[in-house]
Amino acid sequence: MKTGQKGLQLIKDFEGWYSKPYLDPIGIPTIGYGFTYYMPSKRKVTMGDVTLTRAEGDRMLAEILCNYENDVRRLVTKSLRQQQFDALVSFTYNLGGSNLSKSTLLKKVNRNPEDKSIAEEFVKWNKAGGKVLSGLTRRRVAESKLYFS
Template identity: 50%
Template sequence: MNKHLKTNPPGLALIHEFESCRLEAYLCPAGIWTIGWGCTFYEDGTRVKKGDRISKKQAEDLFKTILPRFEEQVRKAVTAPLTLNQFSALVSFTFNCGEANLKKSTLLKKVNANPADRSIAAEFAKWKNGGGRELPGLVRRRKAESDLYFS
């Protein structure tokens, strides 16, 4: 039902805005080594580690390779028909929070029950913590995802 959907330009812009591109591995607030556009692993599945460095082109290529994995995770998890904006917002969420968190979330349950349910906005907002504390960047990101979802 959603198998034809791909992240749209507003969804890509949202991910890029909140991830930013860093060419040297860094620890994200959750304590996970990250590189490029928020990637925690490489094309072959190897985890990013301290000291890793990549070029801008490698960062772009890595993102283009990794993003479809998250799109596929959303396609598999969501059983209700989605708009392109809804799909893109959920891909951004999954890219940031991970497939396991999407699958266990009330957000997903509500999307599958009724994608137009306005209480879904509050479910996005719940995912605002990183490293055990509320992060202003995650509060803004969840709001942006919710806004995209309902636009």
């Protein structure tokens, strides 16, 4: 399974597009659709990096997304609907496979992907640097809505 259009759009909407490097809310140099490193080199973004074109960003997003899709496929043991997969890929794109792997969210998905309490697990992941961020709260709610759509 690959990320569908709804999942891709959710990621793009919440990450936003930045052609120049910026510091994310916890001070990590970031560019494009929330990239902290470049593909395929895996070189970290620095504040002195050159402008990224939208075409370069779209290509990088497709390459990077494969890593997070693989994480979801590897960690989830139950069959998922497209929207469920998309929501989990967005979550993993934002938080990483290691956070998904140790989450109660994953445990509940692997027990019963239709468990309504999964919605509560998404919204628990709304902090960065120990602080609740409204943008992360909105993203987790949107992921939960997509998951159950």
